[in-house]
Amino acid sequence: MKFEVYLDSPTGKSKHVVELEKNSSTYNVSLDGQPVDADVILATPNAVSVILGGAAFEFHVAPAPGGYTLQTGSYEFHAELRDPRGWRGRRQGGLEAEGRQEIIAPMPGKVIRLLVKAGDQVESGQGLIVVEAMKMQNEIRSPKKGRIERLQAKEGQLVNAGDILAWVE
Amino acid sequence: MFRKILIANRGEIAVRILRACREMGIPAVCIFSEVDRASLHVRLADEAYFIGPAPSRESYLRIDKLIDVARRSGCDAVHPGYGFLAENPALPRACADAGITFIGPSAEAMETMGSKTAGKQLARRCEVPTVPGTDDPIENPDEVQSLAGAMGYPVVLKAVAGGGGKGMRVVPNDEAFASSWREASSEALNAFGDSRVFLEKYLVAPRHVEIQILADSHGRVVSLGERECSVQRRHQKVIEEAPSTIMTPELRRKMGEAAVRLARAGGYVNAGTVEFLVDSNLNFYFLEVNTRLQVEHPVTEQVTGLDLVKLQIAIAAGHRLPFAWETITPRGHAMEVRLYAEDPDNNFFPCPGKILARRIATGPGIRLDEGVYSGWTVPIEYDPLLSKLIAWGNSREEAISRLRRALDEYTISGIRTNISLFRRILSEPEFLSGEIHTKWLDELLTRPRPPAVHPRPGIETAAAIAAAYWESMPSGNSAKAQSPAEPSSRWKLDGRRAQLDQQP
Numbered sequence: 316m317k318f319e320v321y322l323d324s325p326t327g328k329s330k331h332v333v334e335l336e337k338n339s340s341t342y343n344v345s346l347d348g349q350p351v352d353a354d355v356i357l358a359t360p361n362a363v364s365v366i367l368g369g370a371a372f373e374f375h376v377a378p379a380p381g382g383y384t385l386q387t388g389s390y391e392f393h394a395e396l397r398d399p400r401g402w403r404g405r406r407q408g409g410l411e412a413e414g415r416q417e418i419i420a421p422m423p424g425k426v427i428r429l430l431v432k433a434g435d436q437v438e439s440g441q442g443l444i445v446v447e448a449m450k451m452q453n454e455i456r457s458p459k460k461g462r463i464e465r466l467q468a469k470e471g472q473l474v475n476a477g478d479i480l481a482w483v484e
Numbered sequence: 485m486f487r488k489i490l491i492a493n494r495g496e497i498a499v500r501i502l503r504a505c506r507e508m509g510i511p512a513v514c515i516f517s518e519v520d521r522a523s524l525h526v527r528l529a530d531e532a533y534f535i536g537p538a539p540s541r542e543s544y545l546r547i548d549k550l551i552d553v554a555r556r557s558g559c560d561a562v563h564p565g566y567g568f569l570a571e572n573p574a575l576p577r578a579c580a581d582a583g584i585t586f587i588g589p590s591a592e593a594m595e596t597m598g599s600k601t602a603g604k605q606l607a608r609r610c611e612v613p614t615v616p617g618t619d620d621p622i623e624n625p626d627e628v629q630s631l632a633g634a635m636g637y638p639v640v641l642k643a644v645a646g647g648g649g650k651g652m653r654v655v656p657n658d659e660a661f662a663s664s665w666r667e668a669s670s671e672a673l674n675a676f677g678d679s680r681v682f683l684e685k686y687l688v689a690p691r692h693v694e695i696q697i698l699a700d701s702h703g704r705v706v707s708l709g710e711r712e713c714s715v716q717r718r719h720q721k722v723i724e725e726a727p728s729t730i731m732t733p734e735l736r737r738k739m740g741e742a743a744v745r746l747a748r749a750g751g752y753v754n755a756g757t758v759e760f761l762v763d764s765n766l767n768f769y770f771l772e773v774n775t776r777l778q779v780e781h782p783v784t785e786q787v788t789g790l791d792l793v794k795l796q797i798a799i800a801a802g803h804r805l806p807f808a809w810e811t812i813t814p815r816g817h818a819m820e821v822r823l824y825a826e827d828p829d830n831n832f833f834p835c836p837g838k839i840l841a842r843r844i845a846t847g848p849g850i851r852l853d854e855g856v857y858s859g860w861t862v863p864i865e866y867d868p869l870l871s872k873l874i875a876w877g878n879s880r881e882e883a884i885s886r887l888r889r890a891l892d893e894y895t896i897s898g899i900r901t902n903i904s905l906f907r908r909i910l911s912e913p914e915f916l917s918g919e920i921h922t923k924w925l926d927e928l929l930t931r932p933r934p935p936a937v938h939p940r941p942g943i944e945t946a947a948a949i950a951a952a953y954w955e956s957m958p959s960g961n962s963a964k965a966q967s968p969a970e971p972s973s974r975w976k977l978d979g980r981r982a983q984l985d986q987q988p
Binding site for chain 1: 840841843891892893895897898903904906907935936937938939940941942943944945946947948949950951952953954955956957
């Protein structure tokens with residue numbers, strides 16, 4: 316299985332592609348296309364233990380808005396995951412939002428591409444707008460199946476976290 | 485000894501008192517409000533009684549209900565803990581009327597020593613130094629200026645009706661006096677309709693050092709040494725330690741004697757704390773008396789080897805303190821951090837909620853006093869203190885490294901805590917060398933943060949792998965199916981916070 320992992324920690328944001336391939340009782344792990352020597356197990360129902368080339372780490376995982384919190388000691392990561400094969404964003408866990416939805420910029424950045432026009436019919440999980448932040452391009456997806464009621468974002472526009480980019484009805 | 489003790493409190497301190505009762509073989513009765521049915525103190529209690537709705541003034545602050553529970557359950561003593569009714573003289577009075585022993589000082593001693601003004605007058609009478617100044621307003625600026633000169637600059641002018649920093653001016657020198665006087669009195673007039681001001685010596689970067697005392701009902705009063713509590717955020721203690729890094733045997737003796745003198749003069753019985761400010765020349769000034777057990781009492785317990793709660797109970801039962809205690813000197817070093825359910829990245833906003841999982845810190849020199857468990861929901865109605873983590877070591881350095889190690893072991897998920905604040909404080913060079921004062925932490929928090937670095941190489945890769953692994957697991961996994969607590973309305977939370985009695 317292949318995942319796009321978006322991490323946020325006190326040092327900043329980063330994105331990694333992790334591939335896990337079951338190999339009898341363990342996994343073959345690759346990170347950003349390179350195989351890594353990693354041994355990963357579930358130590359307790361909430362804790363994942365990772366031994367990475369001999370270095371041992373343990374993360375306590377808890378659900379958090381949009382993804383998970385991974386705590387290790389007093390250090391913390393926020394993780395959001397996407398399955399690059401599927402349209403459907405995993406963030407909603409397959410559930411579709413209802414009613415008129417505001418599409419909000421999740422972080423400060425620059426709108427670099429509009430993937431839809433006002434009035435377009437969209438599917439749930441379909442990419443709407445691409446925002447670039449920290450040199451990473453983030454596709455903002457539709458939380459529901461519906462119609463683009465209004466598109467406020469313009470290509471090249473700088474946005475702040477929380478700015479409304481569009482409405483989906 | 486007592487037949488049965490009523491614990492008139494909740495949370496970690498109720499658990500602490502309950503443990504002392506257990507060790508003494510005394511059954512303990514706990515009380516709970518609507519939201520505390522599943523709290524740890526209730527789960528551990530020998531007996532537990534419901535006393536009303538969540539707001540504390542309808543439950544934990546209702547003396548009539550407490551006395552009723554004590555009577556019904558056959559308690560012959562009440563321990564108030566700290567906070568809630570612990571410093572309200574009405575509780576010892578109601579206990580006396582009901583023929584129940586109050587584990588603490590008399591109502592009269594609480595009144596003469598507990599209030600700031602009465603305490604200060606008592607301190608003057610028994611020659612305990614107080615911050616020099618004029619208690620009464622002075623009308624004539626020339627007179628004040630000559631007093632200020634005699635006292636030595638800097639001084640501070642404070643509005644008689646003042647508060648919140650309004651009508652207050654620090655005067656650095658004689659030249660600035662006239663203009664400061666005009667500003668302070670006109671600001672006081674505008675803000676409070678009263679232009680009168682009084683004068684006090686201004687202490688530059690003072691430390692908060694307090695003396696723990698114990699007094700029995702046979703006239704014996706002893707000092708158990710000091711606790712240094714200078715690391716404070718907006719006047720709330722954040723880290724406490726013993727001994728203080730500035731302490732000398734001579735100063736400890738002088739401060740201990742002053743505290744004992746004050747307790748004797750006030751007819752004090754049971755455990756109490758005399759708080760002082762100490763300036764950079766090691767002059768100490770009386771601040772106030774806390775007529776109860778302190779939150780930070782474990783620090784003293786770790787360096788003296790004494791159990792203060794059991795001693796409180798023994799004193800209330802009329803036992804004598806042993807004479808050998810004249811010469812208590814601290815052994816090693818102890819340091820306590822207060823873990824709160826609050827978000828240090830969001831102005832320390834309280835973040836109660838459900839604790840999804842927890843790993844506690846143990847091992848050499850570590851003590852954890854707490855009232856929480858995995859699966860419990862921290863109620864929003866009360867002070868969000870979760871746990872007190874206390875480290876003991878042979879030296880201050882060892883205590884700090886044990887505390888750091890324990891903070892890395894201690895993991896709590898589902899709610900936000902202030903653990904990262906301690907990570908920062910415990911790596912600050914000024915803290916490590918003991919150069920702290922009561923405004924130090926507030927100043928530190930306004931400084932730009934040092935750029936963050938990952939604590940270990942490889943951690944980001946490991947986190948990405950752990951996250952992907954977690955995501956790949958079937959969602960039937962019980963821990964994964966848990967959802968975070970519903971975020972409460974911020975307005976509601978803030979309203980409750982405003983009404984909360986912050987723990988002392």
